[in-house]
Amino acid sequence: MDDQIKSPLLRLDKRSKDSLGPVSVWGIRLGSIxxxxxxxxxxxxxxxxxxxxxxxxxxxxxxGSAVYRQQTVKKAIPLLGCALAIAPCFKMRFWNIGAExxxxxxxxxxxxxxxxxxSSFPGDKPSLPLLLLMALAALLLGGLWGLIPGFxxxxxxxxxxxxTLMMNYIIIGVVAWLQAGPWEARQGRxxxxxxxxxxxxxxxxxxxxxxxxxxxxxxHVYMKHTKHGYEIAVIGDSMRTAQxxxxxxxxxxxxxxxxxxxxxxxxxxxxxxxxxxxxxxxIAGGVGFTSITVAWLSQxxxxxxxxxxxxxxxxxxxxxxxxxxxxxxxxxxxxxxxLLLFCMLGSEFFINYRIILRKKNGKGGAAQ
Amino acid sequence: xxxxxxxxxxxxxxIAYGTPLLFGTLGEILTEKSGNLNLGVxxxxxxxxxxxxGGMFYFEKLTGISSYPLSxxxxxxxxxxAGALASLIFSFLTITLRxxxxxxxxxxxxxxxxxxxxxxxxxxxxxxxxxxxxxELKNALPASPFPQFLQDVPYVGKLLFGNSIFFYLGILAAxxxxxxxKKSRKGLYLRAVGENPATADSAGISVTRYKYxxxxxxxxxxxxxxxxxxxxxxxxxxxxxxxxxxxxxxxALVIFCLWRPLSAIWxxxxxxxxxxxxxxxxxxxxxxELYKILPYVVTVIVLIISSLRxxxxxxxxxxxxxxxxxxxx
Numbered sequence: 001m002d003d004q005i006k007s008p009l010l011r012l013d014k015r016s017k018d019s020l021g022p023v024s025v026w027g028i029r030l031g032s033i034x035x036x037x038x039x040x041x042x043x044x045x046x047x048x049x050x051x052x053x054x055x056x057x058x059x060x061x062x063x064g065s066a067v068y069r070q071q072t073v074k075k076a077i078p079l080l081g082c083a084l085a086i087a088p089c090f091k092m093r094f095w096n097i098g099a100e101x102x103x104x105x106x107x108x109x110x111x112x113x114x115x116x117x118x119s120s121f122p123g124d125k126p127s128l129p130l131l132l133l134m135a136l137a138a139l140l141l142g143g144l145w146g147l148i149p150g151f152x153x154x155x156x157x158x159x160x161x162x163x164t165l166m167m168n169y170i171i172i173g174v175v176a177w178l179q180a181g182p183w184e185a186r187q188g189r190x191x192x193x194x195x196x197x198x199x200x201x202x203x204x205x206x207x208x209x210x211x212x213x214x215x216x217x218x219x220h221v222y223m224k225h226t227k228h229g230y231e232i233a234v235i236g237d238s239m240r241t242a243q244x245x246x247x248x249x250x251x252x253x254x255x256x257x258x259x260x261x262x263x264x265x266x267x268x269x270x271x272x273x274x275x276x277x278x279x280x281x282x283i284a285g286g287v288g289f290t291s292i293t294v295a296w297l298s299q300x301x302x303x304x305x306x307x308x309x310x311x312x313x314x315x316x317x318x319x320x321x322x323x324x325x326x327x328x329x330x331x332x333x334x335x336x337x338x339l340l341l342f343c344m345l346g347s348e349f350f351i352n353y354r355i356i357l358r359k360k361n362g363k364g365g366a367a368q
Numbered sequence: 369x370x371x372x373x374x375x376x377x378x379x380x381x382x383i384a385y386g387t388p389l390l391f392g393t394l395g396e397i398l399t400e401k402s403g404n405l406n407l408g409v410x411x412x413x414x415x416x417x418x419x420x421x422g423g424m425f426y427f428e429k430l431t432g433i434s435s436y437p438l439s440x441x442x443x444x445x446x447x448x449x450a451g452a453l454a455s456l457i458f459s460f461l462t463i464t465l466r467x468x469x470x471x472x473x474x475x476x477x478x479x480x481x482x483x484x485x486x487x488x489x490x491x492x493x494x495x496x497x498x499x500x501x502x503x504e505l506k507n508a509l510p511a512s513p514f515p516q517f518l519q520d521v522p523y524v525g526k527l528l529f530g531n532s533i534f535f536y537l538g539i540l541a542a543x544x545x546x547x548x549x550k551k552s553r554k555g556l557y558l559r560a561v562g563e564n565p566a567t568a569d570s571a572g573i574s575v576t577r578y579k580y581x582x583x584x585x586x587x588x589x590x591x592x593x594x595x596x597x598x599x600x601x602x603x604x605x606x607x608x609x610x611x612x613x614x615x616x617x618x619x620a621l622v623i624f625c626l627w628r629p630l631s632a633i634w635x636x637x638x639x640x641x642x643x644x645x646x647x648x649x650x651x652x653x654x655x656x657e658l659y660k661i662l663p664y665v666v667t668v669i670v671l672i673i674s675s676l677r678x679x680x681x682x683x684x685x686x687x688x689x690x691x692x693x694x695x696x697x
Contacts, residue, residue, distance in 0.1 A: 014695070047490060095470045158675035161407065161470065162620045166664040166671070169613060173661030181655055289478060296471050329489035331482045338411075338479025342461060345472055349465040 011356040025351055032347035036339040043335050047328050054322060061321025062314040068321075070204045074275055076313030077205075078103070078267050080305055081212040082291035084219045085263035087300045088256050090292075091223065093236045096257065098149065098164025099264045100288025101171045104281075105145035106138035106265025107272040108175055111190065111279040113137045114197035115183070121196035130196050135269050142265015143258040145171060150257025154250030168288070176281040183279075190279050199274035206274030213306075215263065220302035232256055264288070286334075290316075293341050312337060376527055378641060378648050383531050384510075386640025388413070388597035390538040392618030393625065393632045394545055395451070395590030400622060401549060402582035403562040403687035406458055407473025410615030411480015412451045412587050413594035417611050418487040420447030420595025421604070425491065425499050436508045439501075440533060443509075443595045451591020452584045454480055459583045462691065463576055469689050477615070484594075488606035501604045510600045534596045538633070541589065545629040558582055562685035565692035575692055590618065620667045623674055627684060642666055 041051035062072045082099050089096040113134045121127040145167055152158035178190070185191035199206040223229040231252050235242045242249050267287070272279050294312060298304035319333030392409055399406045406412075423446025424439050458476050461467045491499040500506065512519055513536070514529040521529070549555040560568040561578045569575050594611060602610045621639060625631035646659035 012695070043486065097474065152672055152675070156672065156675040158671050159623060162616070162623065163668060163671055165616055166620070166668045169664040170661050170668070173657055173664070176660075177655050177657035180657055289474065292471070292474055293478065296468075327493060329486045329493070331485035331489060334478055334482025335486055338475055338482055341475035342457060342472075342479065345467040345475065346461055346465045348467065352466075 009358050011358070013354040013356055015352060015354050020351060028347050028350050029344060032343040033340060036336065036343035039339045039343070040332070040336040043332055044328065047326075049326050049328060054326060054328065057325050058318025058322055059314070061325070062317040066204070068317065072310070072313045072317040073205050073209060075316050076309045077208045077212055077274075078271050078287045079291050079294050079312055080309035081208075081215060081267035081270065082264055082287055083294035083298065083305045083309060084212070084215050084302060085260045085267065086292055086295040087219060087302065087305075088223060088229075088232050089260045090295055091236045091300050092232045092253065092256055094150075094153065094253060094257065095161040096146065096149075096164050096260055097161055097289070097292060098146065098167045098261075099291060100284040100286070101164070101168035102142045102145045102261040102264035103268035103271065103284040103288055104168070104171045104175055105261070106142035106268030107279050107283045108171065108178070108268075109137035109141035109265065110134040110269040110272055111183075111193075114193050114273070118194040118197055121194070124195040126198055126200045127196035131199065131273065134197060134273060135266060138265040138269035139262040140265070142268060143262035146257040146259075146261020146264070147254055150254045153257075154253045172281050172284075175279060175283070179279070179281055193273065193277045197273060198277055199270065206270070208270035208274040211266070211270060215266075216302045216306060219263075223300075223302070228252075228255070290337060293337060297341065297344050312340075372523065374648075376523065378644075379527055379637070380530060381644050381648060382637050382641035383535055384600050384640065385643045386636035386638070387532065387535045387538055387600060388593040388614055389618050389621055389639055390535075390542070390632055390636035391593030391596055392590045392615055393621040393636055394538070394541055394629055395586040395588065395593070396619055396622045397586070397625075397627055397629055397632065398545060398589065399455070399583045399586035400627060400688055401558055401562045401685055402579045402586075403565060403685055403690065403692070404459070404462065404579055404583045405469050405473065405689040406455065406476070406583060406587065407470060407619060408454065408458055408476025408480055408587075409590050409618050410613075411477040411482075411484070412454050412590045413597070413615040413618070414481045414484025414611055415450040415454055415487075416447035416591025416594030417598045418484040418491075418594075418606060419450035420444070420591070421499065421598050421606055422446065422487060422491055424501060424505075424595075424604075428501055428505065434502050434505050436505070439505055439509060443599065444537075444592050447591045447595035448588035451594075452588040454483075454591070455584045455587025458587070459580045463579050463583075466691055466693060469691065484611070491606065498605050506604045509604060532596075532600050534592075534600065538596075538636075542629040542633050549629070559685070562687050565687050569692075569694060575694075579692075590615070593618065617663060617667065620671065623684070624667070624670045626674075639663055639666075 037055070044051045044054045061068060063069055082103065085102070086096060086099055114130070117130055117133065121130045146164075149158070149160050149163040149167060152163060153160045180188050183190045199208060201207065202210060223232070231242070231247055234245065234247065235249055235252060239249060242252075268283065271283055271287075276283065290312060291309075294305055294308045297308045315336055316333045319328075319330050322328045322332060323330045392413055395412075396406065396409050420443045424443045427442045428434055428439065454476060458472055461472045462469050488499070501509075510532045512530045513533040518529040519525045549559060557568065557573045558578050560571070561573060561575050565575045568578075593614070597611055597614060598604060598606065617639060621632065621635050625635040642663040645662060646656055651659070
């Protein structure tokens with residue numbers, strides 16, 4: 001009867017590149033953040049609190065005073081550093097989710113050097129040579145911890161996602177053993193670092209923030225303006241193209257993983273020498289996973305990572321305050337982080353595609 | 369105690385620790401057969417554990433009924449729904465909105481562990497102490513569903529009939545999934561979608577529907593593993609540490625058993641054994657904390673060995689982890 005061709009209610013059309021202005025693109029992204037925060041209200045409502053009051057408490061707890069702001073920055077430092085570490089891997093489509101372990105490995109190495117050499121560096125001031133040696137050790141062990149899965153991926157295409165993940169549990173187990181055994185000072189804890197092995201403070205926060213800001217520029221230059229960065233981008237786009245162009249994909253993979261692990265290791269050094277002044281098995285505390293969020297949400301752009309890591313730092317510090325003030329479980333920050341990621345991932349779809357509604361034509365055949 | 373008794377006790381404990389893994393693995397096998405790689409199993413199992421426990425707890429509290437079969441049913445249902453919902457988010461994002469599967473899975477892992485811990489903590493705050501079931505349910509749930517005389521058969525009685533009902537349900541699920549994948553038309557279609565979605569699409573199979581359904585049902589099955597863990601090994605109480613890492617082991621186990629549901633049965637028991645070996649078989653020269661990393665070391669070795677094999681029969685679904693868009697063909 002009605003032999004009109006049925007067209008679907010919704011149709012997708014890929015947008016041509018740059019057809020959407022930067023204002024709309026960032027509008028969509030900001031909109032997705034707002035949407036995620038609105039979804040977070042549901043969780044807050046479940047606790048019987050008012051979302052406005054809760055978000056207010058979070059913002060006040062994260063930014064309300066100089067001390068709070070310093071604590072927020074302290075939380076953002078490792079997130080930023082680690083996101084920078086992950087960016088080259090993800091650009092290469094190498095799913096390194098072992099940053100947690102690479103941080104721990106770096107912290108372990110730094111602690112080893114601190115314990116070994118502290119007696120040679122007496123005095124109550126931070127000692128630059130000792131700190132440099134600790135950082136070097138952290139870079140090496142963190143790098144090695146990344147290189148191992150990278151090596152097997154390059155040689156035999158071993159699944160890197162699970163390999164890097166298992167490496168997390170292995171090194172955390174090693175630290176747990178050191179903590180409860182050979183390195184134990186009292187009650188299952190490792191002794192505090194000597195003053196010589198502690199990072200000095202600049203503007204109220206340990207100087208790790210200067211290190212990671214320097215890393216932002218270094219990583220940006222490395223990714224955008226060097227041959228290495230170009231090779232990584234080509235492999236990420238198409239492994240076959242890279243091979244056809246004569247690139248040694250395996251070597252590039254191992255090199256990138258060593259570098260990534262080394263930066264994560266350095267973050268481990270910053271956490272143990274700057275923030276905690278000791279080593280514990282929880283030292284990474286989920287930073288390795290959350291920083292994946294930071295890296296991806298920033299579209300692997302080093303400068304955008306500063307903003308995103310600060311945003312998540314505010315969330316995390318705010319959630320701590322929320323727990324003490326309003327008795328809301330601190331896991332709320334994981335929920336909101338997850339929601340943010342969902343929404344921002346999903347929002348890319350609306351940037352890349354146009355949705356076309358079925359048009360009602362004159363015959364009215366489509367209307368039912 | 370002689371050697372045989374020791375081995376039998378070890379096996380029974382291995383089964384108890386392996387059963388949550390069995391569900392986690394089976395669910396992920398179904399998901400991956402559709403070509404979707406859901407890395408969020410860790411989060412899904414957290415949600416299943418917390419919400420399954422919450423379901424049982426509030427069911428008992430509100431109705432006042434402490435019935436074993438009803439509680440089992442409520443636990444499975446609540447966990448399944450939680451996992452299905454979590455996987456629905458994953459499916460919508462990856463299938464409809466075309467996001468990257470790896471990153472979306474990781475996001476789900478973060479989100480799910482957050483929801484699980486949040487729900488667990490909230491219940492603790494509401495109740496004002498540990499969330500726990502009545503003593504009789506607590507004792508009944510992990511116990512065997514079989515009569516005592518079967519369990520009293522020398523040697524094999526305890527091993528064959530002394531496990532919790534969830535182990536037997538897990539075996540049923542594995543056998544059912546095996547038959548579905550290998551013997552049914554729908555199973556064939558599902559495998560086709562996972563191997564080569566473009567071909568399946570041109571043969572008139574709805575790729576989207578199969579991917580959605582397999583991922584959602586698979587997530588539900590994985591989530592049941594979470595509540596099984598809470599019931600059989602965590603003593604029906606919630607703690608934030610307990611489940612940590614189980615979901616990731618389940619993802620690794622999928623590779624270990626080569627996407628075969630039947631292999632998942634012995635694979636999960638083997639990994640269960642690795643998880644508890646440090647308690648059962650103490651070796652003075654290995655410190656406990658180092659002993660505990662054994663399952664992860666073995667997983668790494670398994671990953672390496674399975675990547676060395678180049679057997680056509682032993683490969684993941686060809687379309688695993690790749691998004692399929694009809695327009696991009």
